[in-house]
Amino acid sequence: xxxxxxxKKNQITLLSAILIAxxxxxxxxxxxxxxxxxxxxxxxxxxxxxxxxxxxQALKVKVVSIDVLVTIAVLGAFxxxxxxxxxxxxxxxxxxxxxxxxxxxQTRSAIKELTEMAPESALKQMENGEFxxxxxxxxDVGDILLVKTGAKVPVDGTxxxxxxxxNEASITGESLPVNKKKDSKVFAGTILENGTVQIIADRVGxxxxxxxxxxxxxxxxxxxxxxxxxIDRFSKYYTPAVLVLSAIVWLISRxxxxxxxxxxxxxxxxxxxxxxxxxxxxxGNGAKHGVLLKGxxxxxxxxxxxxxxxxxxxxxxxxxxxxxxxxxYGDTDKVDEVLAYLASVEKESDHPLxxxxxEYIGDTKPYRVDKTDVVKGxxxxxxxxxxxxxxxxxxxxxxxxxxxNQKMRADIDKFEVNGNSLxxxxxxGELKVLMGIRDQIRPGVKxxxxxxxxxxxxxxxxxxxxxxxxxxxxxxxxxxTEAHGHMLPEDKQAYIKDLQDKGQIVAxxxxxxxxxxxLALAQIGIAMGSxxxxxxxxxxxxxxxxxxxxxxxxxGLTKATxxxxxxxxxxxxxxxxxxxxxxxxxxxxxxxxxxxxxxGSILAxxxxxxxxxxxxxxx
Amino acid sequence: xxxxxxxxxxxxxxxxxxKIENGVKLLDGxxxxxxxxxxxxxxxKVNFDEEKVTIEDIxxxxxxxxxxxxxxxxxAL
Numbered sequence: 001x002x003x004x005x006x007x008k009k010n011q012i013t014l015l016s017a018i019l020i021a022x023x024x025x026x027x028x029x030x031x032x033x034x035x036x037x038x039x040x041x042x043x044x045x046x047x048x049x050x051x052x053x054x055x056x057q058a059l060k061v062k063v064v065s066i067d068v069l070v071t072i073a074v075l076g077a078f079x080x081x082x083x084x085x086x087x088x089x090x091x092x093x094x095x096x097x098x099x100x101x102x103x104x105x106q107t108r109s110a111i112k113e114l115t116e117m118a119p120e121s122a123l124k125q126m127e128n129g130e131f132x133x134x135x136x137x138x139x140d141v142g143d144i145l146l147v148k149t150g151a152k153v154p155v156d157g158t159x160x161x162x163x164x165x166x167n168e169a170s171i172t173g174e175s176l177p178v179n180k181k182k183d184s185k186v187f188a189g190t191i192l193e194n195g196t197v198q199i200i201a202d203r204v205g206x207x208x209x210x211x212x213x214x215x216x217x218x219x220x221x222x223x224x225x226x227x228x229x230x231i232d233r234f235s236k237y238y239t240p241a242v243l244v245l246s247a248i249v250w251l252i253s254r255x256x257x258x259x260x261x262x263x264x265x266x267x268x269x270x271x272x273x274x275x276x277x278x279x280x281x282x283x284g285n286g287a288k289h290g291v292l293l294k295g296x297x298x299x300x301x302x303x304x305x306x307x308x309x310x311x312x313x314x315x316x317x318x319x320x321x322x323x324x325x326x327x328x329y330g331d332t333d334k335v336d337e338v339l340a341y342l343a344s345v346e347k348e349s350d351h352p353l354x355x356x357x358x359e360y361i362g363d364t365k366p367y368r369v370d371k372t373d374v375v376k377g378x379x380x381x382x383x384x385x386x387x388x389x390x391x392x393x394x395x396x397x398x399x400x401x402x403x404x405n406q407k408m409r410a411d412i413d414k415f416e417v418n419g420n421s422l423x424x425x426x427x428x429g430e431l432k433v434l435m436g437i438r439d440q441i442r443p444g445v446k447x448x449x450x451x452x453x454x455x456x457x458x459x460x461x462x463x464x465x466x467x468x469x470x471x472x473x474x475x476x477x478x479x480x481t482e483a484h485g486h487m488l489p490e491d492k493q494a495y496i497k498d499l500q501d502k503g504q505i506v507a508x509x510x511x512x513x514x515x516x517x518x519l520a521l522a523q524i525g526i527a528m529g530s531x532x533x534x535x536x537x538x539x540x541x542x543x544x545x546x547x548x549x550x551x552x553x554x555x556g557l558t559k560a561t562x563x564x565x566x567x568x569x570x571x572x573x574x575x576x577x578x579x580x581x582x583x584x585x586x587x588x589x590x591x592x593x594x595x596x597x598x599x600g601s602i603l604a605x606x607x608x609x610x611x612x613x614x615x616x617x618x619x
Numbered sequence: 620x621x622x623x624x625x626x627x628x629x630x631x632x633x634x635x636x637x638k639i640e641n642g643v644k645l646l647d648g649x650x651x652x653x654x655x656x657x658x659x660x661x662x663x664k665v666n667f668d669e670e671k672v673t674i675e676d677i678x679x680x681x682x683x684x685x686x687x688x689x690x691x692x693x694x695a696l
Contacts, residue, residue, distance in 0.1 A: 002685065003685070006685050053685070054685065057638065057683070057684050057685055058634065058637075058638050060642075061638055061641035061642040061645060061684065062641055063634065063637045063638050063641050065632075065634040065637070065638060066632065066634055067634070097631065097632065100631050100632075101629065101631045104629065104631050105629060108629075108659055111659075111660075137692075218657075218660045218662070221657075221659040221660060222657035222658060222659050222660055236637065239634075272634075276658050276659060279659070280659040
């Protein structure tokens, strides 16, 4: 019976609306008092039934819920034969709940979309060698699974056989399909766009990268800030307090009407729901745009950010050095030959600078390289095509007795000032090529940093282990406010601590491995490591696929979300204050209007929260 | 001890959480510290002593409060 009534809440709401309408029509149009009263009585009884059940269930577990307040209020109205109010209040309460459910689902939709991307079934190899469809929960580590075109990869695993292209947007935010063949790693929740592969399960369920992302978002949306925990504690005592207040008012004034009006007006609603609604909508927006925010505490801190500290290599720069400057000396028509020697020698090495050189020169005639001698801290000396070729730094050239003229020395100085690492090439004791290699700034970083500035970040600081010249150069090019070189991880940590002692809120953006102490220390740690797991675990704000360009959106979003929460708190508190004041100081306030305003304020905070779903950075 | 994760129908009223919390807490063999009812994801997470209380008891307690259970997962701790 209880279940039946609760299940039919929507129908009851509709019926009670019709009854109330016909009640008023019969009174105002047909002047039939009797039918009007009976309509309202039936509407009240119908409407209060589900509320009474809910109130009873709450009282059974010792909770004074809103249902209890409303039930008492309605019974009171019935007692003083004010059927108009009892009918309207129950209707508004039910209808409000209906609208709230609808709109709340909206605010949660982004996160729901994410969790619904979780794989549900898998084709698992059985003992007889056949593949059978099973629930994804039944897959264990080590199982062999078949993934067909169009299917979701059910677990994190390694490709055993087959080949195909996988869309990894759900993990990395990058929608360009990635080629996967034998020994490639595949991730749960990604989609095989073409081909067929067999994989072996490495991690299943909550341990997969996708599982971790979902868990993180689910926990984040329900994580509570200090303010929210206060509101929770407060509301536990608030409802009983309203009950007591109304009883006292009744005892003193003997005015049932006033007492029950207080019951309705005192219902907490918007206050309790306002902050979680902003939270879930904001986090949902982030999840859709490749930004995972770990809870409302993070939102609050990040939105009030003073200083953003960046690591250089791999964060502001690509972390993949390239040849940026070049000078040729001596015979210009022999250049190709010299470059071919150089490339042949450098191919022997896997030093990052050597890779940059080989990549820069491209395809050339390959020469046989003999008598290769790697000079530690200097470079390589080898014999190519009958010539002695030395490739390395200035120290190596000195060791090889290569003469450097004034122009060469000037070039070397200039290259160093520009933040280059140098690779000199000498053939038979004569300097032929000077190359300056430096790390490239990530495309778009400059614009992103400007957006951050416009969003109100006061200081943008770069800290790096590189020499001061290189760091200054990057800072000038990107328009950063401060740059410090020669920083060891512990120096970076001390720098952040210093800022925090001055009362600043600091975010650190860096490599998830080297800089983990700084990431942990800063109020907001953002790891850029390409290993998604590390980034997810150590970051307070996770940028999917370490996408730097998501950073301004993340900051703008947290600011909008924090603002939204404040607005909701103001709406909620304001409404309660206005209602309580008008009960004592105005004539027009009654139970129905009180309920209308109360439900209206709940809808107002939900609708306000919903604005965050569509939030986009404007600049 | 076992750990249960119970997915409920969408929770809309904040007082639901209090009701569910108290309703489950009143059962014997519940680790009260671990109990967490989350509003937005509409989930109940709780550790319980399987010798004192069964997962069915917990489900029944929530169901009696008027909340539909969509999916339950139990893991040994």
